[in-house]
Amino acid sequence: xxxxxxxxxxxxxxxxxxxxxxxxxxxxxxxxxxxxxxxxxxxxxxxxxxxxxxxxxxxxxxxxxxxxxxxxxxxxxxxxxxxxxxxxxxxxxxxxxxxxxxxxxxxxxxxxxxxxxxxxxxxxxxxxxxxxxxxxxxxxxxxxxxxxxxxxxxxxxxxxxxxxxxxxxxxxxxxxxxxxxxxxxxxxxxxxxxxxxxxxxxxxxxxxxxxxxxxxxxxxxxxxxxxxxxxxxxxxxxxx
Amino acid sequence: xxxxxxxxxxxxxxxxxxxxxxxxxxxxxxxxxxxxxxxxxxxxxxxxxxxxxxxxxxxxxxxxxxxxxxxxxxxxxxxxxxxxxxxxxxxxxxxxxxxxxxxxxxxxxxxxxxxxxxxxxxxxxxxxxxxxxxxxxxxxxxxxxxxxxxxxxxxxxxxxxxxxxxxxxxxxxxxxxxxxxxxxxxxxxxxxxxxxxxxxxxxxxxxxxxxxxxxxxxxxxxxxxxxxxxxxxxxxxxxxxxxxxxxxxxxxxxxxxxxxxxxx
Numbered sequence: 001x002x003x004x005x006x007x008x009x010x011x012x013x014x015x016x017x018x019x020x021x022x023x024x025x026x027x028x029x030x031x032x033x034x035x036x037x038x039x040x041x042x043x044x045x046x047x048x049x050x051x052x053x054x055x056x057x058x059x060x061x062x063x064x065x066x067x068x069x070x071x072x073x074x075x076x077x078x079x080x081x082x083x084x085x086x087x088x089x090x091x092x093x094x095x096x097x098x099x100x101x102x103x104x105x106x107x108x109x110x111x112x113x114x115x116x117x118x119x120x121x122x123x124x125x126x127x128x129x130x131x132x133x134x135x136x137x138x139x140x141x142x143x144x145x146x147x148x149x150x151x152x153x154x155x156x157x158x159x160x161x162x163x164x165x166x167x168x169x170x171x172x173x174x175x176x177x178x179x180x181x182x183x184x185x186x187x188x189x190x191x192x193x194x195x196x197x198x199x200x201x202x203x204x205x206x207x208x209x210x211x212x213x214x215x216x217x218x219x220x221x222x223x224x225x226x227x228x229x230x231x232x233x234x235x236x237x238x239x240x
Numbered sequence: 241x242x243x244x245x246x247x248x249x250x251x252x253x254x255x256x257x258x259x260x261x262x263x264x265x266x267x268x269x270x271x272x273x274x275x276x277x278x279x280x281x282x283x284x285x286x287x288x289x290x291x292x293x294x295x296x297x298x299x300x301x302x303x304x305x306x307x308x309x310x311x312x313x314x315x316x317x318x319x320x321x322x323x324x325x326x327x328x329x330x331x332x333x334x335x336x337x338x339x340x341x342x343x344x345x346x347x348x349x350x351x352x353x354x355x356x357x358x359x360x361x362x363x364x365x366x367x368x369x370x371x372x373x374x375x376x377x378x379x380x381x382x383x384x385x386x387x388x389x390x391x392x393x394x395x396x397x398x399x400x401x402x403x404x405x406x407x408x409x410x411x412x413x414x415x416x417x418x419x420x421x422x423x424x425x426x427x428x429x430x431x432x433x434x435x436x437x438x439x440x441x442x443x444x445x446x447x448x449x450x451x452x453x454x455x456x457x458x459x460x461x462x463x464x465x466x467x468x469x470x471x472x473x474x475x476x477x478x479x480x481x482x483x484x485x486x487x488x489x490x491x492x493x494x495x496x497x498x499x500x501x502x503x504x
Binding site: 088 | 241243246247249250251253254257258261334336337338339340341342343344
């Protein structure tokens with residue numbers, strides 16, 4: 001069963017068509033990089049996947065649960081890292097995790113145990129007592145990823161999670177999330193416009209002007225590290 | 241404990257912790273009504289004579305008259321402040337985090353509303369304490385009786401704020417709406433003068449004041465402080481709460497509401 005299955009998804013803002021019949025699937029253990037230039041429709045797609053908006057046409061299923069018909073069951077399977085930071089800066093790392101755990105129905109004891117587990121997974125255990133405000137940009141992002149794993153989701157959605165980070169922090173976060181897919185069998189949908197975050201074995205989905213232009217394994221789409229050039233050529237070709 | 245109560249207690253705790261860490265916000269919220277109580281009321285005491293009207297059984301000072309209105313003012317400003325932070329949260333993302341929790345959206349919004357009311361009530365009691373020290377004495381049991389009235393009024397005003405937050409797309413637009421809402425709502429009410437006083441100047445203004453849900457909120461608090469239940473005011477406040485909550489839920493509905501308009 002696919003962890004995420006999107007079929008014929010369309011969405012418009014008034015007259016402007018933001019997504020046009022988008023279809024794709026992400027399997028457990030798969031790292032799927034959603035590549036698209038600014039304005040491609042990535043953020044709209046994320047808003048639909050997280051049910052902030054509801055599409056008029058198409059279907060989204062998370063672990064077989066239809067997001068429209070069974071939203072709570074589908075959301076429970078999903079961990080999300082938004083493009084904008086969503087931490088409470090005045091609260092400690094542990095309190096940020098506890099708040100999220102409670103929103104997902106975890107008891108205080110369960111929440112504390114899970115917090116230890118996810119912080120260890122992201123190499124942040126020693127920072128549990130620090131205020132989120134005192135963390136650097138890279139650690140704040142890692143904390144957000146740790147938080148998204150608290151309820152043990154099967155699907156992890158990340159909307160441009162490395163925006164504003166330096167090269168070292170970007171590499172570290174990309175490596176951590178690749179490891180989550182490879183070692184824990186988590187399905188990952190990673191939206192970005194930075195092709196150097198994509199590994200050769202990743203699935204690539206190129207979205208442009210609301211349409212899926214191409215999908216496949218990175219090494220097959222553009223052999224010999226030519227993904228950047230291929231992406232540029234493809235999105236320029238599609239310009240009206 | 242059910243997931244619903246876990247989420248409620250987490251949201252209440254988060255709001256309380258934020259309240260504790262934002263002392264400036266707490267003090268600022270108290271300064272405004274205190275200026276009205278100490279400065280404005282002193283100036284208008286002589287100009288505005290008051291007759292004996294329920295729930296009062298004797299002549300009262302102007303400071304005593306406007307006290308319930310100023311308590312309601314705290315709740316009104318807090319509701320607008322919460323709405324402002326909701327618009328900010330929605331733009332900045334933490335509202336998104338809340339809305340993606342696997343719980344019904346109406347429950348999450350209600351929890352958020354209740355958390356705002358909790359903070360408002362703490363401020364209202366702090367203000368009542370300062371007013372007591374200033375010499376405005378109310379029946380001792382009135383301080384207890386007023387609690388349910390504060391909850392109901394806080395929920396109603398919070399629902400108004402929630403509705404406004406769902407309709408406003410950008411943070412920059414909010415200041416204009418705040419002025420457009422807060423000042424007419426406050427001045428066209430019984431917070432500063434009784435209805436009969438307004439009727440002497442204009443029948444139309446008196447009718448507007450009588451229809452304003454905020455007038456009923458003020459009267460509910462006023463009567464509760466004197467251990468009396470104003471059923472008409474309670475009915476109006478409850479009805480307004482239901483109407484504004486329904487509008488707010490519509491606004492935040494992902495399928496129909498205003499959130500689906502492009503904001504960025």
